[in-house]
Amino acid sequence: METWNYIEYAAWGLSALFGLYMVIDWFKIDTTYSEDVLTSSREGELEAMTEQHKV
């Protein structure tokens, strides 16, 4: 086994870790918060708060 073979295995391992992190966190968030909260984002917030569009 050469160094680059170990690096290949490390790349597979790290990829799996990053993927697992996202999937586990995704599951945790979706089971902790209601869909109403998670999908409550609406566009135009800053506009409505700071810009009155009067020139």
Place this chain on the structure above:
Amino acid sequence: MAEVDITSKTMDGMGPHGTKVGLLRVLGPAHVWALGVGIVLVGEYMGWNFAVGKGGAYAALIACWFAGILYTCVAMIDSEVTSTVAAAGGQYTQAKHIVGPLMAFNVGLYLVFAYTMLEAANAITAGYLFSVVATMSGYEGTLDQRPFIILVIMFLAWLNYRGVLATLTFNLVITAIAFVAILVLFVSTSGLVGAGIMQHAALMEGAASLPYGWIGVLAAMHFGLWYYLGIEGTTQAAEEVRSPARALPFGTLAGIMTLLIAATLTWYICSGVLPWEFLGDGVNGSVAPLFDTARLSGSNGLIWLLGFGTLFATLASANGCINDASRAWFAMGRDKYLPGWFGAVHPKYRTPYRAIIFLVPIALIFALGAPLDQVITFSILSGLLEYTFMPLNIIMFRKKWPLNTIKRGYEHPFHPLPAIVLLSLCGITFFAVFLGYGTQLVAMIGFYIVVSLWFHFWRYRFVNRGAQFTMPWPKPQGY
């Protein structure tokens, strides 16, 4: 409402219209610059040189500057509209407010395809770069590129998942290094410091000046886009910048100026050292022209610097593409152009986490299963369709909401000249693409016609029409 402190940590992103969790407003102009330039700069490190193969070095320079005009128009128009329509989704949101739902649906898909394909192309390139490093370090076997391709996509998706500030600060650092590397290579090889190695006169005399005549110049326009493709991505940060009216025009216009400089320097450096036949063959000849020029300079320092520059530019591009594709997908989900499930925001990291995760397997499928040139072509064509929409968009924007009716962060000069120039250059580029990739062009337009029919006859009934127009604008003129 004007007294609401938008910098408050408890209120930020939680405003009217029932928003409980929104995207985080933490970005400044430098992040906008890093997003736009970060996506594009890889095109200077590789890809643009296919334009040399189409028509020689002079043709690539003409394409560089004409594409530069095209993208300057794009940047100016984008700066005006997005500093006013400051919401995630960029051109999709612009189309929704200014043109109509069918245009918005199409533009949203152009964006997602252009960025996801580009992300896949970058991951393929990163895998290739790792194999080159392995060979240069003395490895005699054949490196399996797949784990590196997957790692690039997974790591950057994870970074995007965890928060936009870290994501774009990372982009800022690696993009700045990649840009400085080009400047250092120019200073070191052009003769400004020490002896230069440029041989423009010898390499571009006689038949080498325009080997395929003026039709070659036209054909070069296709890959001329590669110098700047993606600068319009700055608009996707609109909902996450602290001050859209200031940061978006500033970041976008500084970005296009940076790219005009980087593109011209790149052409000058590479065409002065590499023969056009070698430079123009991006598959069997010069895959990474700036890196090849550094190798010919004989300086180990330059080889390392440009090696890292190439890798960083590739990573920055993939990173920015994940950011942009996920914002466009998220915005379409939020308006129910796609299932509303995609319109979710992570309550802790404040990112469109479901959109980010959903696009990972799609990028992986293209990165592992599709040839690079097809992936790049699909990305370019989707981008070109998007640029064709922009002149129509700005003309309608100025007509429906003239300058004295709503406040803009930036007003682009000489309207409608930039729109007309942009539309004309898009027409020329479509013809150039047709010359080389006619089948793909027709297939892709067929694809968008089919999905448009699907949207019109089926999906539109689910669109959240009431929440579609949330900007506190006056009624458009004539309505």
